[in-house]
Amino acid sequence: MEKYWNWEGNYIGVRQKDYLTACDGIILGKFYGKEIYDQNGNYIGEIGKNNRLIKNKTKENFRRPGFSFYVKGTITAPFKSCDPYPMIPGYEDFLR
Structure with a gap:
C-alpha cells in the first residue's frame, strides 16, 4: 500500500485499490490518475513530490463522477508526521 502525507508533513492515509483511505477506514477520495476527488x-488534491498530497487552486472546479458513500476501507496503523515542504505558489495544502 502506498502511504501519503500532506505538504505540511501530516500523515493522511494509504491507497487501497483506487481509493485514498484514512487509517480509521474512512474513504477520503478516489484516485483518477494522480488527481483525487471526493x-x-x-477535486480535492493530487499526488505531488514524494507521495505528498497537495491541492492545485486552478483545479478547484474540476469534477468527476461521484461514488458511493457506503464504500469503506481497511483500518490501518497511523504513521508519524514528517518535515513540511515549502508551499508552491498557486497551491494549498491537502486537508483531510
Whole structure:
C-alpha cells in the first residue's frame, strides 16, 4: 500500500485499490490518475513530490463522477508526521 502525507508533513492515509483511505477506514477520495476527488466528485488534491498530497487552486472546479458513500476501507496503523515542504505558489495544502 502506498502511504501519503500532506505538504505540511501530516500523515493522511494509504491507497487501497483506487481509493485514498484514512487509517480509521474512512474513504477520503478516489484516485483518477494522480488527481483525487471526493465522494461528490469534487477535486480535492493530487499526488505531488514524494507521495505528498497537495491541492492545485486552478483545479478547484474540476469534477468527476461521484461514488458511493457506503464504500469503506481497511483500518490501518497511523504513521508519524514528517518535515513540511515549502508551499508552491498557486497551491494549498491537502486537508483531510
